[in-house]
Amino acid sequence: MSTATKDQASAEKASGNAPTSNGASVTSSQDPVADLSNEQLLKMLSDMMLIRRFEERTMQAYQQAKIGGFCHIYIGQEATAVGSIGATNNDDPIVTAYRDHGHALARGMHPNACMAEMYGKVTGCAKGKGGSMHMFDKPNAMYGGHAIVGGQNPLGAGLGWAIQYNAESKVALCYMGDGALNQGATHEAMNLASIYNLPLIFVLENNGYSMGTDIARGTAMAHDQKSRAEAYGLRYFECDGQDVLDTYRTFKAAVDGARNARPINYNEETGKRESIPTYDRDGRTPGPAYVNVKTYRYQGHSMSDPQKYRTKDEVADFKEVDCINRLVNWMIEHDKATQEEITALDKAAQQASKDAIKFAEESPDMPIEELYTDVYVNVFGPYKKGEAHPDFR
Ligand SMILES: Cc1ncc(C[n+]2csc(CCOP(=O)(O)OP(=O)(O)O)c2C)c(N)n1
Ligand SMILES: [Mg+2]
Numbered sequence: 001m002s003t004a005t006k007d008q009a010s011a012e013k014a015s016g017n018a019p020t021s022n023g024a025s026v027t028s029s030q031d032p033v034a035d036l037s038n039e040q041l042l043k044m045l046s047d048m049m050l051i052r053r054f055e056e057r058t059m060q061a062y063q064q065a066k067i068g069g070f071c072h073i074y075i076g077q078e079a080t081a082v083g084s085i086g087a088t089n090n091d092d093p094i095v096t097a098y099r100d101h102g103h104a105l106a107r108g109m110h111p112n113a114c115m116a117e118m119y120g121k122v123t124g125c126a127k128g129k130g131g132s133m134h135m136f137d138k139p140n141a142m143y144g145g146h147a148i149v150g151g152q153n154p155l156g157a158g159l160g161w162a163i164q165y166n167a168e169s170k171v172a173l174c175y176m177g178d179g180a181l182n183q184g185a186t187h188e189a190m191n192l193a194s195i196y197n198l199p200l201i202f203v204l205e206n207n208g209y210s211m212g213t214d215i216a217r218g219t220a221m222a223h224d225q226k227s228r229a230e231a232y233g234l235r236y237f238e239c240d241g242q243d244v245l246d247t248y249r250t251f252k253a254a255v256d257g258a259r260n261a262r263p264i265n266y267n268e269e270t271g272k273r274e275s276i277p278t279y280d281r282d283g284r285t286p287g288p289a290y291v292n293v294k295t296y297r298y299q300g301h302s303m304s305d306p307q308k309y310r311t312k313d314e315v316a317d318f319k320e321v322d323c324i325n326r327l328v329n330w331m332i333e334h335d336k337a338t339q340e341e342i343t344a345l346d347k348a349a350q351q352a353s354k355d356a357i358k359f360a361e362e363s364p365d366m367p368i369e370e371l372y373t374d375v376y377v378n379v380f381g382p383y384k385k386g387e388a389h390p391d392f393r
Contacts, residue, residue, distance in 0.1 A: 032248065045328065053353040071132040085106040091170060095142075095155050095175070103135070109135065109140060111355070114356065117134075119363070120366060124360075133147045150176060200261075201291060212301065226238075235287060239291065244326075
């Protein structure tokens with residue numbers, strides 16, 4: 001795969017200053033990173049550390065056969081979830097694919113609920129019925145965790161549509177891997193997002209591989225995702241997913257530019273569209289976006305992957321520009337934190353991960369009766385005429 005991300009990352013590391021997503025320089029007064037408080041920076045760091053330590057424990061538990069089913073590790077990609085979610089409000093809905101532990105934790109799911117879910121315990125976020133690939137957290141507006149490649153993209157369009165329908169001031173984030181780029185559902189969702197002008201951001205977690213297939217082998221115009229955005233009239237952004245600050249900065253612009261997106265040429269008084277949309281993405285009218293995040297996973301595709309499609313040197317090169325180390329170095333260089341504070345954060349992340357394992361191990365299994373609950377919402381279950389499910393009233 002291309003070494004562009006690595007080169008870009010090395011250059012930034014050397015300069016100690018992350019560029020904008022488009023390579024243009026910004027003055028600190030325009031730069032949302034400059035407005036981040038030390039607490040906010042420490043929160044980003046601790047979230048990334050938590051994901052990493054949590055998943056190190058997850059791998060151990062999986063190898064000990066305590067976790068069943070498929071399990072996909074996010075280590076290396078932490079800055080993508082943390083930087084992007086950091087630019088949202090907690091009630092902005094998000095939806096993602098199966099590599100979802102990082103998004104769940106970054107969104108605020110308790111590590112205990114996340115680990116217990118993987119253990120299949122009733123204390124898990126979905127009572128242990130979903131497992132690793134189906135993290136779901138309604139209070140934190142996390143709508144899964146989906147195993148069918150690209151299957152979450154129409155759901156993302158639906159989340160964006162619901163915001164618009166309810167005239168809410170929110171924006172939906174729909175994450176996908178590069179393997180989802182060529183699914184029909186992805187094209188349909190991008191098309192709908194554009195014609196309805198939805199408050200929605202498609203996030204490409206471009207780690208260069210879908211299972212063992214290099215993106216360039218499976219995707220036409222892999223090197224030029226901007227042309228895809230243009231084809232669908234989506235605003236286009238790209239960022240260095242090994243750099244949480246660049247990711248945050250890019251998402252801040254994308255999120256602010258998509259929030260409150262309403263149908264184009266919509267007349268509030270008549271409630272109708274007055275003409276066919278022109279897709280004049282002038283940067284002022286809020287509208288949907290497509291963000292290409294260049295990232296990398298250190299582990300195999302899933303827990304069983306001999307990784308014959310890449311070299312150890314390639315993995316080592318990306319570890320050189322590790323997102324956690326980079327933020328640590330940047331914070332020290334810019335006097336944003338002391339080494340003691342950083343060490344304490346890592347210890348806390350290790351402890352929380354250890355506690356999550358203990359919690360999951362000590363939690364009860366899902367009782368057999370639970371097999372029959374949550375299968376359908378009650379509206380379609382034991383249906384009584386004239387009675388609606390409380391959620392639908
Ligand atoms: C529709 C469909 N086809 C095939 C699969 C098998 N499959 C599971 S993961 C995967 C690769 C997806 O890679 P990508 O979208 O890049 O995500 P990443 O694993 O890199 O995070 C495939 C082909 C599937 N789950 N769904
Ligand atoms: Mg991929």
